Amino acid sequence: MSVTAAKGFRAAGVTAGLKPSGSPDVALVVNDGPTYDAAAVFTSNRVEAAPVTWSRQVLTDGRVDAVVLNSGGANAITGAQGFADTHATAERVAQVLGVSAGDVAVCSTGLIGELLPMPTLLAGVDEAATTLSPQGGSVAATAIMTTDTRSKQAVASGDGWTVGGMAKGAGMLAPALATMLVVITTDAQVPSQQLATALRAATALTFDRVDSDGCQSTNDTVLLMASGASGVAPDPQQFQDAVTEVCADLARQLIGDAEGAHHDIAIEVRSAATESDALEVGRAIARNNLFKCAIFGKDPNWGRVLAAVGTTSAAFDPHQLGVSINGVQVCRDGGVGDDRNLVDLEPRDVHLVVDLSAGEHTATIWTNDLTHDYVHENSAYST
Amino acid sequence: MSVTAAKGFRAAGVTAGLKPSGSPDVALVVNDGPTYDAAAVFTSNRVEAAPVTWSRQVLTDGRVDAVVLNSGGANAITGAQGFADTHATAERVAQVLGVSAGDVAVCSTGLIGELLPMPTLLAGVDEAATTLSPQGGSVAATAIMTTDTRSKQAVASGDGWTVGGMAKGAGMLAPALATMLVVITTDAQVPSQQLATALRAATALTFDRVDSDGCQSTNDTVLLMASGASGVAPDPQQFQDAVTEVCADLARQLIGDAEGAHHDIAIEVRSAATESDALEVGRAIARNNLFKCAIFGKDPNWGRVLAAVGTTSAAFDPHQLGVSINGVQVCRDGGVGDDRNLVDLEPRDVHLVVDLSAGEHTATIWTNDLTHDYVHENSAYST
Numbered sequence: 183m184s185v186t187a188a189k190g191f192r193a194a195g196v197t198a199g200l201k202p203s204g205s206p207d208v209a210l211v212v213n214d215g216p217t218y219d220a221a222a223v224f225t226s227n228r229v230e231a232a233p234v235t236w237s238r239q240v241l242t243d244g245r246v247d248a249v250v251l252n253s254g255g256a257n258a259i260t261g262a263q264g265f266a267d268t269h270a271t272a273e274r275v276a277q278v279l280g281v282s283a284g285d286v287a288v289c290s291t292g293l294i295g296e297l298l299p300m301p302t303l304l305a306g307v308d309e310a311a312t313t314l315s316p317q318g319g320s321v322a323a324t325a326i327m328t329t330d331t332r333s334k335q336a337v338a339s340g341d342g343w344t345v346g347g348m349a350k351g352a353g354m355l356a357p358a359l360a361t362m363l364v365v366i367t368t369d370a371q372v373p374s375q376q377l378a379t380a381l382r383a384a385t386a387l388t389f390d391r392v393d394s395d396g397c398q399s400t401n402d403t404v405l406l407m408a409s410g411a412s413g414v415a416p417d418p419q420q421f422q423d424a425v426t427e428v429c430a431d432l433a434r435q436l437i438g439d440a441e442g443a444h445h446d447i448a449i450e451v452r453s454a455a456t457e458s459d460a461l462e463v464g465r466a467i468a469r470n471n472l473f474k475c476a477i478f479g480k481d482p483n484w485g486r487v488l489a490a491v492g493t494t495s496a497a498f499d500p501h502q503l504g505v506s507i508n509g510v511q512v513c514r515d516g517g518v519g520d521d522r523n524l525v526d527l528e529p530r531d532v533h534l535v536v537d538l539s540a541g542e543h544t545a546t547i548w549t550n551d552l553t554h555d556y557v558h559e560n561s562a563y564s565t
Numbered sequence: 566m567s568v569t570a571a572k573g574f575r576a577a578g579v580t581a582g583l584k585p586s587g588s589p590d591v592a593l594v595v596n597d598g599p600t601y602d603a604a605a606v607f608t609s610n611r612v613e614a615a616p617v618t619w620s621r622q623v624l625t626d627g628r629v630d631a632v633v634l635n636s637g638g639a640n641a642i643t644g645a646q647g648f649a650d651t652h653a654t655a656e657r658v659a660q661v662l663g664v665s666a667g668d669v670a671v672c673s674t675g676l677i678g679e680l681l682p683m684p685t686l687l688a689g690v691d692e693a694a695t696t697l698s699p700q701g702g703s704v705a706a707t708a709i710m711t712t713d714t715r716s717k718q719a720v721a722s723g724d725g726w727t728v729g730g731m732a733k734g735a736g737m738l739a740p741a742l743a744t745m746l747v748v749i750t751t752d753a754q755v756p757s758q759q760l761a762t763a764l765r766a767a768t769a770l771t772f773d774r775v776d777s778d779g780c781q782s783t784n785d786t787v788l789l790m791a792s793g794a795s796g797v798a799p800d801p802q803q804f805q806d807a808v809t810e811v812c813a814d815l816a817r818q819l820i821g822d823a824e825g826a827h828h829d830i831a832i833e834v835r836s837a838a839t840e841s842d843a844l845e846v847g848r849a850i851a852r853n854n855l856f857k858c859a860i861f862g863k864d865p866n867w868g869r870v871l872a873a874v875g876t877t878s879a880a881f882d883p884h885q886l887g888v889s890i891n892g893v894q895v896c897r898d899g900g901v902g903d904d905r906n907l908v909d910l911e912p913r914d915v916h917l918v919v920d921l922s923a924g925e926h927t928a929t930i931w932t933n934d935l936t937h938d939y940v941h942e943n944s945a946y947s948t
Contacts, residue, residue: 229875229883261900294868398876479944485677492612493781500612517644561862
């Protein structure tokens with residue numbers, strides 16, 4: 183499963199001791215070739231963590247031999263020492279694997295603004311290298327968890343080739359990217375430029391449309407590595423579809439495990455003049471705390487939806503807006519529609535449809551409700 | 566006090582029965598002249614309530630003889646019937662006062678997407694008209710409360726003239742405007758154009774910089790009415806200062822009474838390249854749920870502050886950013902600063918300073934923490 187579903191990859195997950203809980207906290211994923219093509223998408227946050235700065239450099243030549251990931255510390259806003267620590271981590275991986283440090287990507291997640299305990303981390307790297315295995319995908323997926331309650335893995339298959347992936351992320355989920363670390367592997371033969379095209383297209387439709395709490399992280403990384411071990415060069419569209427399928431599966435798992443959430447909400451914006459309008463409206467609703475609290479309270483308070491729509495620059499006439507919640511059209515032509523008491527908000531899945539009556543474009547944003555548990559998780563602990 | 570502190574105004578507040586609680590819910594403020602100049606600022610939300618649409622029309626000629634305000638229902642997204650109801654309310658006020666309906670402003674606040682019970686409201690208007698009094702400011706301030714726990718009133722004085730005001734608002738507080746109804750009166754002799762200039766300048770520095778929960782309402786109105794009853798034409802700058810003082814006082818009261826808040830947070834952005842940059846950064850922080858939860862938890866989690874800064878387009882170098890919380894500089898030159906454990910977050914007032922090291926402009930945004938009580942208030946009741 184996971185990153186070792188594709189041939190040509192080994193992985194490991196160990197407990198180095200970065201997390202007080204004693205759970206696994208260092209993961210290693212190694213590409214054994216014969217090809218080493220790679221592509222990545224990083225956070226658009228201008229305050230980016232040291233491992234993001236490092237990995238951007240690694241990816242410039244489209245080759246990655248291995249990626250090391252740690253939970254228990256984000257190594258973000260840690261200055262020159264933080265970058266030196268990331269560099270040292272890549273050097274240690276390179277040394278134990280016999281590769282070049284310039285081909286080792288690094289990902290970190292956890293509290294921002296603290297230096298990593300380097301002896302502990304480097305000992306974890308050494309141990310991970312000794313336990314690398316073609317069955318190591320699942321334990322690697324466990325080692326990158328922070329406030330996640332379960333590990334996230336997905337697999338898709340083509341004609342003789344496979345795409346597999348793992349993800350972590352439960353809070354700080356907002357687009358471009360949703361805050362997360364994701365590693366996707368494939369044994370297809372795909373050059374790095376094609377990997378980049380497929381990955382950008384896949385993330386635009388999946389991770390970029392997840393907006394759990396509107397908060398964008400400093401460490402987001404989605405890495406796609408191809409070993410070529412299947413010996414098959416896939417049809418580009420089929421390959422892109424498979425990568426999108428894995429990303430969509432992982433994105434759904436992220437929303438389903440978002441911190442403290444009681445409802446998973448699909449916000450479908452219909453009849454928009456442009457796709458960009460649909461996305462802007464969807465995101466404005468997804469970030470409206472009053473709407474998110476109402477859904478938690480099982481209150482179909484659709485006025486809060488239109489109050490959010492009204493803050494956007496999308497094309498619409500307020501007198502032609504429509505809203506339906508779980509199939510009940512509570513707002514019609516910008517006025518009161520069917521009885522809001524008919525709406526059943528007991529199920530975890532909520533389907534909100536906003537009709538802008540302005541064109542032919544549709545887009546869906548996924549988010550969660552705002553709950554006591556979210557406030558608790560994000561106030562009681564430093565994460 | 567309040568809107569009847571200035572000469573030439575009478576006010577009333579009565580219980581019409583719009584609120585299940587039986588608290589006062591209809592207020593009336595009447596200008597007895599000799600002048601009737603007025604100006605107003607309205608929500609920038611494109612989905613605006615019927616009373617906002619109506620009052621915009623009333624204000625076009627710069628004259629307002631009276632304003633009627635109701636809590637217990639926002640009359641927003643109520644279509645043609647909602648607008649007809651607002652019109653009928655203004656007509657009733659005009660009839661009982663012997664003025665023109667075109668000079669009667671209307672404000673409503675409460676649940677969006679429900680029609681008002683008109684016989685109840687109109688009976689309230691009749692009763693309010695019979696109890697108008699030069700001492701009615703305080704009870705009028707009570708009648709516009711929704712989830713407010715206390716009424717908000719303020720007064721400032723010039724040489725022989727007075728400015729007084731009342732406000733309501735406890736949730737849906739976000740700029741342009743912070744969600745609220747505000748009525749300000751003065752007995753100074755000021756033409757409507759000068760009123761508009763003073764009011765726009767005052768709101769830009771006060772209500773527009775309050776961002777409690779990032780949610781913008783459909784009903785925001787700030788109305789300024791001048792009776793000229795003092796016979797004094799004030800110095801324009803002194804008058805603008807007095808209006809700003811009243812607005813700032815009311816804005817502080819709004820933040821101090823925001824739904825479920827445990828901390829009042831002043832976000833001061835220093836050394837910005839432009840004032841607009843400072844405001845953009847301040848608002849990004851004020852809307853970051855993770856930061857707001859951390860403050861609730863008394864956790865000086867400054868990484869969440871810089872993660873929010875990084876999402877803006879403001880000019881800055883990530884390696885030159887500084888953050889201090891309640892006097893402790895926890896981040897220096899984009900890296901770890903003094904020990905975060907030195908920060909005391911027990912007091913209700915929190916002073917966050919973010920230094921962009923990019924110029925000479927400063928601005929402050931006021932917000933609150935995100936608490937269990939906020940989630941409770943906005944999930945357990947329809948408001």
